[in-house]
Amino acid sequence: MPVPVWHCRQPIQDVLLTWEGEQHAVFFDPVSGDTHLIAALGAQLAEWLAVAPMDRDQLLHRLTHDVDWDELPSPDALAELLNSHLHRLADIHLLAESPATTPVEALAEEPSA
Amino acid sequence: MSVDRRRPLLVRVLLQPAVAAGLSLNDWDLLLRQARRANLAGKLAEQMDAGGWLDTLPEPVQPHLRSALLLSRRQVQMLRREVDLLRQTLAELPGPLILLKGAAYALGGQAAALGRLFSDIDLLIPSEQLPRCETTLLVHGWAFDDELDAYDQRYYREWMHELPPLHHERRGTSLDVHHTLLPPTARTPLDTRALFESPRPLPGLPGVFVLPPEDMLLHSAAHLFHEGELHNGLRDLFDLDALLREFGAIEGFWPRLAARARRIGLTRPLWLALRYTRSLLDTPYPDSLPDELGPPPGALALRLLDFSYARALRPDHDSCRLPGHELAEGALYVRSHWLRMPFGLLALHLARKSWSRMTAAPKAPQVDAPGKPAGDRG
Amino acid sequence: MRLQDIDTPRLRARMRDGGVTLRLSPFTVRVRSDIPHLADDIATMYRDFELVDEREFVDFHVAVLRSPHWLSRLQGRAEFWFDGQRSFTPLPAAQALAMLEWGINWCIAAHAHQYLLIHSAVLERGGRALVMPAPPGSGKSTLCAALAHRGWRLLSDELGLLDLRTGLIHGMARPINLKNASIPVIKSFAPEAVFSASMPNTSKGTVALVRAPQDAIDARLTPARPAWVVLPSWRADAPARLTPIERARAFMDLAEQSFNYDIHGQAGFQGLGRMVDGCECLHFEYSRLDEAVALFDAFTESAS
Numbered sequence: 001m002p003v004p005v006w007h008c009r010q011p012i013q014d015v016l017l018t019w020e021g022e023q024h025a026v027f028f029d030p031v032s033g034d035t036h037l038i039a040a041l042g043a044q045l046a047e048w049l050a051v052a053p054m055d056r057d058q059l060l061h062r063l064t065h066d067v068d069w070d071e072l073p074s075p076d077a078l079a080e081l082l083n084s085h086l087h088r089l090a091d092i093h094l095l096a097e098s099p100a101t102t103p104v105e106a107l108a109e110e111p112s113a
Numbered sequence: 114m115s116v117d118r119r120r121p122l123l124v125r126v127l128l129q130p131a132v133a134a135g136l137s138l139n140d141w142d143l144l145l146r147q148a149r150r151a152n153l154a155g156k157l158a159e160q161m162d163a164g165g166w167l168d169t170l171p172e173p174v175q176p177h178l179r180s181a182l183l184l185s186r187r188q189v190q191m192l193r194r195e196v197d198l199l200r201q202t203l204a205e206l207p208g209p210l211i212l213l214k215g216a217a218y219a220l221g222g223q224a225a226a227l228g229r230l231f232s233d234i235d236l237l238i239p240s241e242q243l244p245r246c247e248t249t250l251l252v253h254g255w256a257f258d259d260e261l262d263a264y265d266q267r268y269y270r271e272w273m274h275e276l277p278p279l280h281h282e283r284r285g286t287s288l289d290v291h292h293t294l295l296p297p298t299a300r301t302p303l304d305t306r307a308l309f310e311s312p313r314p315l316p317g318l319p320g321v322f323v324l325p326p327e328d329m330l331l332h333s334a335a336h337l338f339h340e341g342e343l344h345n346g347l348r349d350l351f352d353l354d355a356l357l358r359e360f361g362a363i364e365g366f367w368p369r370l371a372a373r374a375r376r377i378g379l380t381r382p383l384w385l386a387l388r389y390t391r392s393l394l395d396t397p398y399p400d401s402l403p404d405e406l407g408p409p410p411g412a413l414a415l416r417l418l419d420f421s422y423a424r425a426l427r428p429d430h431d432s433c434r435l436p437g438h439e440l441a442e443g444a445l446y447v448r449s450h451w452l453r454m455p456f457g458l459l460a461l462h463l464a465r466k467s468w469s470r471m472t473a474a475p476k477a478p479q480v481d482a483p484g485k486p487a488g489d490r491g
Numbered sequence: 492m493r494l495q496d497i498d499t500p501r502l503r504a505r506m507r508d509g510g511v512t513l514r515l516s517p518f519t520v521r522v523r524s525d526i527p528h529l530a531d532d533i534a535t536m537y538r539d540f541e542l543v544d545e546r547e548f549v550d551f552h553v554a555v556l557r558s559p560h561w562l563s564r565l566q567g568r569a570e571f572w573f574d575g576q577r578s579f580t581p582l583p584a585a586q587a588l589a590m591l592e593w594g595i596n597w598c599i600a601a602h603a604h605q606y607l608l609i610h611s612a613v614l615e616r617g618g619r620a621l622v623m624p625a626p627p628g629s630g631k632s633t634l635c636a637a638l639a640h641r642g643w644r645l646l647s648d649e650l651g652l653l654d655l656r657t658g659l660i661h662g663m664a665r666p667i668n669l670k671n672a673s674i675p676v677i678k679s680f681a682p683e684a685v686f687s688a689s690m691p692n693t694s695k696g697t698v699a700l701v702r703a704p705q706d707a708i709d710a711r712l713t714p715a716r717p718a719w720v721v722l723p724s725w726r727a728d729a730p731a732r733l734t735p736i737e738r739a740r741a742f743m744d745l746a747e748q749s750f751n752y753d754i755h756g757q758a759g760f761q762g763l764g765r766m767v768d769g770c771e772c773l774h775f776e777y778s779r780l781d782e783a784v785a786l787f788d789a790f791t792e793s794a795s
Contacts, residue, residue: 014757017742017764024739028760032194033187033753035760037743138548146552146574173519173548180604187754431575 007053031093121433123147130160141174151428152348155185155228202253211237221323225355233287240292255279304377326360327373334386354394371405380406495538503530512543523554529587536666551598586690600750606652608750613646619718624748630725633673637780640681645707655762664711666700720772731782734774741772
């Protein structure tokens with residue numbers, strides 16, 4: 001059954017600045033012209049999604065296995081963490097969720113800013 | 114500085130941008146100052162850019178024009194976002210929310226918007242929605258500019274046609290909410306309900322509209338020729354010129370414009386708009402158009418109006434001041450208030466205003482605090 | 492011709508009549524004033540600056556004039572004018588020099604968008620620039636004045652001009668603004684420094700201006716590449732300490748302290764990003780100036 005996918009709204013190399021080992025990154029939203037300080041974790045989500053869109057489960061999976069946690073949060077805590085990051089990043093126009101279709105069609109349906 | 118009665122340099126260049134190519138550095142020095150004072154630096158910059166001349170202009174001049182371009186372009190981007198946020202804030206009102214003036218030109222795609230600087234958003238809503246609009250705005254972080262005392266509050270609400278000016282406490286945006294285009298106390302009655310008949314929707318901003326071309330132009334004329342403070346008079350005149358040129362190209366526009374002016378009661382401002390855009394900016398329109406707007410002002414009144422507007426509609430810079438300038442400003446201020454409110458109220462209001470002017474000082478912009486550059490108000 | 496080549500009576504007369512035009516690179520500013528002591532102050536602070544011919548293009552026409560308003564004039568007030576329009580509330584004529592300096596800063600901040608303008612102190616050593624963005628009250632100006640007199644070349648105490656294309660930062664070597672307790676502190680720290688008269692009762696308290704050191708004025712046309720971003724804060728009795736901070740934080744502080752970051756859009760974002768990439772970013776806490784200067788020297792020397 002098709003599920004909603006998340007994808008990156010911008011080509012991130014132009015609008016996202018990250019620094020190795022730091023807890024925060026900086027994002028420029030070309031839609032509003034605003035600049036935002038975001039958590040490094042949010043930047044990581046954007047970097048994954050810039051390569052290919054993913055659904056929530058895939059993101060959760062990567063969060064669990066591909067992040068160097070000092071202490072891995074419980075599955076519930078991780079899910080909430082993911083939700084709050086996705087919510088914030090959608091607010092600032094870095095990410096967007098598309099309805100349940102294949103990734104390619106999802107991108108084509110993205111309304112113009 | 115000796116008086117130069119000719120058309121100001123700024124006007125000559127804006128009407129014929131190619132003139133800029135032959136200007137000396139001294140000319141440019143003066144031109145930029147006139148442009149900044151007239152709030153037309155952005156327009157000048159856009160014209161130079163559009164003509165492809167920007168890179169060929171003298172070195173010291175280019176940074177000034179590029180700065181003006183950056184500023185005006187960024188403002189349009191911010192404007193769109195502000196209007197979107199307003200739309201969301203006022204989503205529960207039945208509406209329609211009609212944008213006026215600069216914001217309308219920009220989002221409606223009019224040529225008048227090119228290079229324009231905005232300092233506030235003007236919104237028109239049906240009068241019965243005003244109380245609810247006010248409450249909603251106040252709840253969402255908007256506040257009244259606080260130097261208004263009770264007298265000024267009454268002035269705006271009861272005698273004028275708008276809420277007192279608002280500003281957003283966090284974002285700093287300024288907002289004027291109108292419920293008609295001319296004050297209800299004005300001598301010439303305006304058919305306000307007609308304004309809401311056929312607004313033009315704006316793509317991407319559901320619930321937000323602009324006036325149809327005839328009304329947009331009539332409002333621009335009413336605004337300029339009823340206003341007392343003409344700090345942006347020349348800028349507003351150029352707005353009118355741009356609108357007349359742009360809409361004049363639409364099939365059947367002129368007869369519709371005349372009919373609409375008669376229908377809603379704005380023939381006099383339109384008549385004046387046509388007269389002064391033609392004489393000062395060579396604006397093209399059918400020569401017979403003014404005749405369709407009823408009898409012109411009496412000869413004496415007309416002489417006074419010509420004298421006043423010829424002075425007031427020049428760049429607000431020392432190089433452009435004609436003798437009699439202060440008289441003109443005074444005359445127009447009195448005139449516009451005469452148009453706005455019955456005479457008894459008028460005397461009272463003016464007496465009080467002139468006392469505050471004598472004792473008040475210009476406001477200080479914030480020097481230490483970084484933030485948006487302090488542009489001209491209005 | 493330099494300002495020092497004109498004698499006092501002639502300077503006062505010229506400033507009253509049409510104004511004098513100064514090369515405050517990268518800007519050309521014409522200054523007019525009917526206040527005689529302002530002419531004297533300018534003669535001191537801008538002694539080594541070039542006078543420009545009347546017929547040249549001027550970026551900013553400014554004036555500090557006695558208030559025409561009858562009541563203000565009676566109170567001995569003056570106003571700052573730009574392009575023929577008064578821009579601030581009237582202030583006592585004794586504060587004319589401070590008004591002029593703030594006024595020129597305001598003109599630049601409001602109109603010079605060919606640069607990314609950062610409200611910061613900028614100093615250079617060994618070809619590299621130290622940028623200290625900070626809100627008022629952080630002790631930036633005091634620290635800046637101290638470093639400027641201990642081997643660092645002053646570019647600016649308040650206004651860093653970042654060229655987004657070259658990545659270099661420019662300064663004007665204009666006078667340093669000091670206030671209140673900083674004034675006696677720097678007077679004893681750098682007895683050779685040339686001070687204006689102290690101007691009491693300004694909105695910031697008592698203010699004085701210090702002429703930029705000679706080496707700074709001589710080299711003011713030379714920009715520098717930013718190498719350190721330091722956020723200073725003065726705290727009573729605190730030992731001098733430099734702590735690394737995240738580049739993201741330094742970025743946001745620079746953007747917040749910029750007058751026009753916002754209007755540069757993506758170009759500003761990328762330009763500031765490149766600047767921060769190339770800099771060490773630190774927070775600096777201090778209470779004693781000599782300790783502060785010593786720590787800076789040691790730190791920046793070890794880095795090179």
